[in-house]
Amino acid sequence: MTLTKEQTADDPDEGARIARTYRAMLGRRAVALGLLAAAIVLLAGVAVTLGSAGLTVSEVYIAILSRFFPGSVSVDPLALTIVWDLRLHRVIFAVLAGFGLAIAGATMQGVLRNPLASPFTLGIASAATFGAAIAIMVIPQTAVGEAGIVISAFFASLIAAAAIYGLSRYRGMSAESMVLAGIILMYLFGAVTSFLQYTGSTEQLQAVVFWMFGSLQRTSWLKCGIVFLVLGVSVPYVIVRAWDLNALAMGDQVAQSLGVRVERTRTIHMFIASLITASIICFTGTIGFIGLVSPHITRLALGGDNRYLLIASGLIGALILLLADSLARTILAPVIIPVGIMTSFIGIPFFLYLFLRRKEEYW
Amino acid sequence: MIAEVRDLTFSYQEREVLSGISFTLDEGQVLGVVGPNGCGKTTLIKCLDRILAPEGSVEIRGKELAQYHSDELARTVAYVPQALSxxxxxxxxxxxxxxxxxxxxxxxxxxxxxxxxxxxxxxxxxxxxxxxxxxxxxxxxxxxxxxxxxxQEPALLLLDEPTSALDVRHQLEVMSLIRSVVREQNIAALMAIHDLNLAARFCDALIVLHHGRVIAAGPPGTLLAPPLIEQVYGVRAVVGTEGGLPFILPVEPVGGDDR
Incomplete structure (x- = not known):
């Protein structure tokens, strides 16, 4: 469509000014993404130096660099082990897990148009807990050990995702039916897990409760690799389809009239968000809060355009989890507080500040 | 021609909501769909944007609606729903x-x-x-x-009750805007509309839906006569012109509510 002279003549300068302001707004969002990424790198750089082993900053960095330039410096083998086998993958996993959980939450909130949607309010996490509890109760821990818990938690999450799909498919795939199906599953898995705990031994009960706290104690390079792979495949897809989430914010019918295949989009995005969540929490246990609140913090600060919201939520999530884990390892050292407890203590004050300061509607 | 609808029929489960609807829509034309609540106006609009899948034939720019890729359809048909999300x-x-x-x-x-x-x-x-x-x-x-x-640069603009939530000034503004944009861009608009006065003044043609069927169609000046209004709405009305503009004044309900 070409605009006639009359149409643009209204105030051409005003149009150009609006375009400039919009470009500047996008520029500010890009800068915010850059700053968040820089903050994560900086904090990660500090986090690897924290710990109860008493290594100095230079010892830590010499240990890190020695792997890249072998033989160039002499390095304490103990420092090498502590940094490479205990700390580094934990820090990287915190970044990946925080990023993944937050982007999963942002995706679910967008595709369901619901500010309360997250992997935890929709039963994906309670299914994982159920899976872990079953493994802890049923499989002798000496036989399969951790792998059994991980696999059981992972598949229980995906079964919950499939059940949400099945239940809402029956009712026509609306956002509301998906949310309701998720809530039903959350309560169902919660009840079954409670029953399992009630019937279990004290040790089993303790193991389940500890799993539910969420922790980064059990990270490894392999687990980092798995989560990285899942994120590497799924995150680019949701970023590329960000316009679809924007259109869905206008309602299903407007989205459809804008060319979005609504049911298909909702199904694929819910599956991706569930897969990301499952691949993280099967290793960590329940780390709540990040998936729910990181997108809200981002929306308050940067607005609702999903082209920026998704990545920025991921970065905020990574920052919160990294900060929470760093504090969890240090404030009561040598006792390490489960990170699932810490995330809420870190994130809530920040969220409350933005929530109370920005009075206009942001959702 | 922008749109040609032939024998469009749509049912929710067993209940037939639209039956044998046919009409055409040309460039620069604003077509109003009028009729009482529940006569199928919104359903018709949703059928034309493939939000619902009707039977019969809907051709837009000479191509069957079902043949359009979703993005291509979004570049051809745009939809403004009644409920504002x-x-x-x-x-x-x-x-x-x-x-x-x-x-x-x-x-x-x-x-x-x-x-x-x-x-x-x-x-x-x-x-x-x-x-x-x-x-x-x-x-x-x-x-x-x-x-x-x-x-969206559509060839066909669909509007569901574009003025229902507006005060009289905004009603006039929005309606004359739609009509002039349709003329300028040489596109077509189809709108569901309750207000017969606005329909008479701003639409080039009307189709009257009653129980899911087209019972009358044509230019508003000749179409909106008291007998038709009484038949469709069960209301006795005075129809006239004032200062060159048509007006319809509903006076009182007549008969039982069996419409």
Missing amino acids: IGMAMNVLEVVLMGRRPHVRWSVSDADLVMVTGMLARLGIQHLAFRKLTQVSGGERQKVMIARALV
């Missing part, structure tokens, strides 16, 4: 930019921005560009939604 955390400019979704891949070009800001100017809502959608009035919001639909 709120875009979350988005400002007016971002909402209108959404209309470019079927055209852009990821980033917004300068040409897109020129078109969108031009459309804001055309609809007189430039000053609202950076306001949140929740912070503008009902009339302004309706203009935002129409702007969003128009930057």
